[in-house]
Amino acid sequence: MVQDLPLFTIEEVERELQSHRYVAGRSLATAVFLALTLQKPLLLEGEAGVGKTEVAKVLADILDTRLIRLQCYEGIDVNNAVYEWAYARQMLHIRLLESAGADRAAMEREIFSPQFLVKRPLLQAIESDGARPPVLLIDEIDRSDDEFEAFLLELLSDFQISIPEIGTIKATVPPVVIITSNRTREIHDALKRRCLYFWIDYPSVDTEYAIVKARVPEVPDKLARQVSNFIGNTRRLDLYKLPGIAETLDWTRCLLALGERELEDGAVQATLGSIVKYQEDLERLRGEPARELLARAVNA
Amino acid sequence: MRGRTLTRNWLHFGRLLRGLGFDAGPARMLPFLRTLTAIDMSKSDDLQTAVRVHFGRRRDELALLDRALYAFLNSPGDVDAARAGSGTTAREEGPGAILGSRQLSVLDDSDAPDAQDLEVASYSRVEALRRRDFDGMTEEEMAEVRRLIRMMRVPAGVARSRRQRRGGDDRIDMRRLLRASLRYGGEPLVFPWRGPTVRPRPLVLLCDISGSMERYTRVLLNFAYAIQNASARVEAFVFATRLSRITRLLRSHDPDAALNRVMRTVEDWSGGTRIGEAIETFNRRYARRVLGHGATVVIISDGWDRGEPDQLKTAVLRLQRACHRLMAIREPAGRGALPQVLTTVARATGSLSASHAFTSVMTSRMNRVCPSPLPDIQVRASIHSIHARCHDRCESVACGQRPGRPGHRGQYLGQRSAAGRLADGHQPVGKNIRVGQRRVSRGRGVRAGSGNPQGRAISPISLRGQRRPGLDGRSQLRG
Numbered sequence: 001m002v003q004d005l006p007l008f009t010i011e012e013v014e015r016e017l018q019s020h021r022y023v024a025g026r027s028l029a030t031a032v033f034l035a036l037t038l039q040k041p042l043l044l045e046g047e048a049g050v051g052k053t054e055v056a057k058v059l060a061d062i063l064d065t066r067l068i069r070l071q072c073y074e075g076i077d078v079n080n081a082v083y084e085w086a087y088a089r090q091m092l093h094i095r096l097l098e099s100a101g102a103d104r105a106a107m108e109r110e111i112f113s114p115q116f117l118v119k120r121p122l123l124q125a126i127e128s129d130g131a132r133p134p135v136l137l138i139d140e141i142d143r144s145d146d147e148f149e150a151f152l153l154e155l156l157s158d159f160q161i162s163i164p165e166i167g168t169i170k171a172t173v174p175p176v177v178i179i180t181s182n183r184t185r186e187i188h189d190a191l192k193r194r195c196l197y198f199w200i201d202y203p204s205v206d207t208e209y210a211i212v213k214a215r216v217p218e219v220p221d222k223l224a225r226q227v228s229n230f231i232g233n234t235r236r237l238d239l240y241k242l243p244g245i246a247e248t249l250d251w252t253r254c255l256l257a258l259g260e261r262e263l264e265d266g267a268v269q270a271t272l273g274s275i276v277k278y279q280e281d282l283e284r285l286r287g288e289p290a291r292e293l294l295a296r297a298v299n300a
Numbered sequence: 301m302r303g304r305t306l307t308r309n310w311l312h313f314g315r316l317l318r319g320l321g322f323d324a325g326p327a328r329m330l331p332f333l334r335t336l337t338a339i340d341m342s343k344s345d346d347l348q349t350a351v352r353v354h355f356g357r358r359r360d361e362l363a364l365l366d367r368a369l370y371a372f373l374n375s376p377g378d379v380d381a382a383r384a385g386s387g388t389t390a391r392e393e394g395p396g397a398i399l400g401s402r403q404l405s406v407l408d409d410s411d412a413p414d415a416q417d418l419e420v421a422s423y424s425r426v427e428a429l430r431r432r433d434f435d436g437m438t439e440e441e442m443a444e445v446r447r448l449i450r451m452m453r454v455p456a457g458v459a460r461s462r463r464q465r466r467g468g469d470d471r472i473d474m475r476r477l478l479r480a481s482l483r484y485g486g487e488p489l490v491f492p493w494r495g496p497t498v499r500p501r502p503l504v505l506l507c508d509i510s511g512s513m514e515r516y517t518r519v520l521l522n523f524a525y526a527i528q529n530a531s532a533r534v535e536a537f538v539f540a541t542r543l544s545r546i547t548r549l550l551r552s553h554d555p556d557a558a559l560n561r562v563m564r565t566v567e568d569w570s571g572g573t574r575i576g577e578a579i580e581t582f583n584r585r586y587a588r589r590v591l592g593h594g595a596t597v598v599i600i601s602d603g604w605d606r607g608e609p610d611q612l613k614t615a616v617l618r619l620q621r622a623c624h625r626l627m628a629i630r631e632p633a634g635r636g637a638l639p640q641v642l643t644t645v646a647r648a649t650g651s652l653s654a655s656h657a658f659t660s661v662m663t664s665r666m667n668r669v670c671p672s673p674l675p676d677i678q679v680r681a682s683i684h685s686i687h688a689r690c691h692d693r694c695e696s697v698a699c700g701q702r703p704g705r706p707g708h709r710g711q712y713l714g715q716r717s718a719a720g721r722l723a724d725g726h727q728p729v730g731k732n733i734r735v736g737q738r739r740v741s742r743g744r745g746v747r748a749g750s751g752n753p754q755g756r757a758i759s760p761i762s763l764r765g766q767r768r769p770g771l772d773g774r775s776q777l778r779g
Contacts, residue, residue, distance in 0.1 A: 010339070010346060030339070030349040037338050038331055045359065074593065075462025087474040094486035108482055142592070145463065145499075184592035189357060193327055196353035199362060240584060240618075280618065 009033070021214045022051070022058040023207060031198040032059065041156050041177035043192060046200035048182050049244020056137035056178040063176065066134040070121040072144035081148070082161055084118045112165035125175040126161055133173040141191075142181040149191050156194045203245065205232040211245055216252050226263040227252050229297035234275065239284065243275045250274045268294055307333060313372050320368055322355050344373075458498040459594045459624070468495010501596050501624060502533040506582065508601035509566070510540035510573035520600060521559050525550050535590045538566055539578035545586065575601055576612030579619055587622050594624040 013036075014029035024032075032055070035042035044052040060067035070081055090111050097107050119127065125136040141149070155161065156177065160170040179195060181187055203211060208228040212219060219227075227248060235242045243251075251274045260267050272285055285293075310333060317324035332354040339346045351369050356362050466473065476492040505527065507520045524536040528550045535547045544566045552558040579599075591597070597619060620626040 026345060027349040027352075030346050031353045034335055034338070034350065034353055038334060040331065042353075073462065075464070077463060085475060085478070087478055090478055091481075091486070091488075094481070098486050104482065104485075107486070111478070111482070145461070145593075147463065183359075183589055185589065186358070189323065192357050193323060197356040198349075198353055199356070199359045238584070280614075 016062045017058060018214075020058045020061050022054060023203075023211045023214050024055075025203075025207065028055070028198065028200065031196060035178075035196050036176065038196070039174055041179055041195040043179045043181065043187070043195035043197050044200055045181045045183050045197070047202070047242065047244055049246035050200045050202060051245050052180040052200055053137065053139055056135055056139075056180075059176065059178065060135040063132060063135065065130070065132040065176075066128070067137060068121045068125045068128075068134050068175070069137045069139060071139045072141050072148070074143055074145055076144050076148050078151070080120060081151075082120050082122045083163060084120065085112070086116045086118050090116050114166065117163075117166070122155060123161055123169070125177075126155075126159060126169055126171045128175065129172065131173075133171075133175045136175040136177045138177065138179045140182060141179050141187060142184045146188065149188050153190055153194065156191070202235055202242070205229060208232065208245065208248060212248060212252055215249050216256070219252055219256060220261055222262050223255065223260065224252070225300075226297045227255070229300045230263065230268075230293055231275070233293050233296055234285070237284070237289075239276060239281045240278045241276065241281065247275050247277075263294055263297060265291055265294060306336075310336065313369075316368055316372060317355055317365075320364065322361070322365070323357070324355060328354055459501050461497045461499045463497045463499075464494045465497045466492070466494060469493055470495040500533060501594050502535070502590070502592070503527070504590055504595050504597045504623070505534065505536045506543075506579070506597065506599045506601075507536070507538045508540070508573060508575065508599075509538045521562060522555065525555050525558055535586075535595075537582065537586070538562070539573075539575070539581075541572055541574050541577075542567075543578040543581045543585075572606045573601070574607035575599075576607040576609075576615050579615035580611060583615060583618050583622065587619070591623050596625045597623045599626070 010026065010030050010033045013033045014024065014026060017024045017029060017032070031042060034040070042055075044055060046052055056069075057067055093111060093116070094107065097110060102110070117123075121136070125134055128134045138152070141152075158170070159174040160168055162168040205228050208231060209224055212224040212228060213221075216224075231243055231248045231251075251271060254271045254274050255263070255267060258267055258271070268290055269286065272282060272290060276282055276285060311329065314324040314329045314332075332350070335350045335354065339350055341347055348366060348369060351365055352362055355365055464470065466476075471494055473492040473494040477488055477490070480490040480492065481488040505524055507524060509517045509520065521538075524538075524546070528534045528536055528547065535545070536550055537543055537545050537547075546562050546566065549561040549565055550558045552561070616626070
């Protein structure tokens with residue numbers, strides 16, 4: 001039941017994530033630990049830019065294995081997600097066989113053999129034969145449609161895929177599956193039932209400080225502290241889109257690029273566009289409100 | 301032995317969760333119990349995370365899960381086993397307990413912002429109101445609702461999906477081409493095609509239930525119920541002073557039960573209207589979640605707004621940018637015409653190209669109604685939206701041209717009633733109607749023509765708005 005993976009305790013998961021520059025709370029470490037232990041897919045939901053996709057990348061690093069990523073979009077189907085035949089090569093091969101005088105049954109066998117199979121991410125993840133299972137990242141599943149979700153149901157419970165011409169391919173070791181969703185629509189309950197669910201929230205000011213320090217090591221302490229205070233207070237405002245961690249990191253890098261050692265009004269006003277991305281929000285922040293936030297961030 | 305007791309106690313927890321409406325069947329309980337052997341249960345944080353990852357489905361429910369766990373762990377040791385319904389009489393050790401309805405009600409009284417999304421039995425503070433407004437529907441009304449459901453096509457229009465299907469004319473289906481060519485020794489003789497599918501757009505209803513709309517509230521809810529149950533992709537909200545999401549509450553086979561649930565949960569019946577604020581709340585809290593995949597939004601209101609006009613304007617403009625199309629239906633104050641409007645909609649959408657008929661009926665209504673207290677913006681928003689927002693192409697059945705292009709007429713094809721007038725009272729726009737009718741009456745279809753590049757026959761069915769899959773209804777019906 002408990003898989004032979006290098007991670008045995010929640011503490012170890014937490015430590016490993018930390019050492020790979022991913023600052024996770026204990027609850028996220030617990031969720032990851034359970035996903036690895038129970039071999040269940042982990043469904044991560046959260047606002048955009050809180051580090052959902054990053055979990056999968058870091059996990060692949062930690063497990064020292066391959067990351068296979070499937071970016072979902074509306075209308076994604078078996079051809080794009082699982083497998084497709086290399087039609088042009090098949091056509092050419094038919095010509096060759098024909099000139100060699102092969103009969104039809106032989107031709108069909110030849111044409112639909114694995115050498116003409118183009119493997120897409122899901123098949124790659126299932127077929128992987130290494131000792132270590134790969135990490136399969138199904139990114140932004142909320143962008144796909146119901147049909148694709150229904151297809152995933154079968155895949156995620158049995159980890160097998162059937163190709164009519166070849167047969168059923170079953171994973172020897174099921175991959176570690178991470179699914180992310182931005183919640184632009186609700187994922188169907190049947191899919192959720194097969195997964196462990198975790199909501200990644202915005203971090204606290206202290207956690208955010210740790211994240212900034214881990215991800216942008218060259219940042220001065222003072223600036224990192226002020227940036228996390230500023231962002232923390234910004235998230236209390238009534239904005240259309242609150243800044244995520246991705247925005248915090250971007251902003252920090254922007255400020256560094258401008259040669260700032262600490263927050264000051266001119267630079268803040270000039271770089272507001274890297275924190276909020278809606279015109280209305282920008283209008284709201286620009287000028288006095290930003291100065292107020294700045295004063296609170298500096299004096300905190 | 302201890303382990304077994306533990307398991308049994310946690311099974312009570314599962315029952316508690318089921319009582320709260322969570323999915324805690326064996327498919328989830330078994331992995332959960334396995335988890336308990338893998339984690340240190342004395343660490344309550346880890347335990348909480350374990351409960352969340354196994355039973356959580358939505359963020360809104362996580363707080364309720366925490367409270368359930370807290371209540372379960374802190375409940376007194378002596379359990380009324382008979383009430384637990386387990387059939388055993390043994391007293392169990394540890395934290396196992398079944399919460400009585402009183403405790404459940406404590407649980408429900410959640411102050412989480414989205415608590416109204418949860419379908420948890422609750423004691424309502426608006427019981428009196430419910431009795432006054434909603435003491436069950438008359439048989440007549442029930443029949444009306446059922447009729448509406450039967451006729452309902454969701455009037456949100458369709459969108460081209462990237463998903464492909466057999467047939468159509470978009471690109472060659474290589475897989476089938478190869479299969480077919482094997483039959484002829486590798487010679488591609490038969491060319492199978494693939495084409496895009498169309499799917500209905502999601503529809504979002506925002507219904508005004510303020511005091512000035514009081515007498516239509518019931519009709520509105522019936523309408524929302526009917527439309528909700530006719531399609532899976534409908535989100536319904538009601539607002540007066542605040543916005544409530546009623547989508548899940550409406551999902552039921554029994555209209556009475558659904559409407560009663562709404563009555564119990566929504567708190568601002570017959571209050572004042574603050575449309576601007578309600579729409580802004582919608583923009584902030586729900587827009588990103590329910591406007592995906594090109595949704596159409598319909599606001600039904602009489603337009604009596606007590607809020608700030610500027611706020612309304614900003615909110616409407618923003619909403620319009622975020623959705624595929626925004627439509628507003630206004631009830632002319634004091635005329636009592638709204639029920640007819642809705643019936644007209646149902647009738648029109650039952651037989652005509654849905655999105656189009658809906659919009660045209662609505663716009664013409666809006667243009668004719670008496671001077672409205674609503675700022676001009678809303679009318680413009682919706683008219684503008686018909687012509688400009690549909691991928692830059694007029695969705696009018698009879699037109700199908702880009703706005704501003706020579707062929708663009710911007711006219712509509714309404715539903716003809718027995719009297720030969722459009723259902724909304726307008727005279728038909730002669731030519732278009734005649735074209736449509738002639739084709740329909742001929743029944744055998746029409747060949748070729750500029751709007752029919754494939755030279756396919758047009759069946760009468762396609763003219764009735766059930767678009768032939770694979771063909772773009774607009775170009776097909778271009779006059």
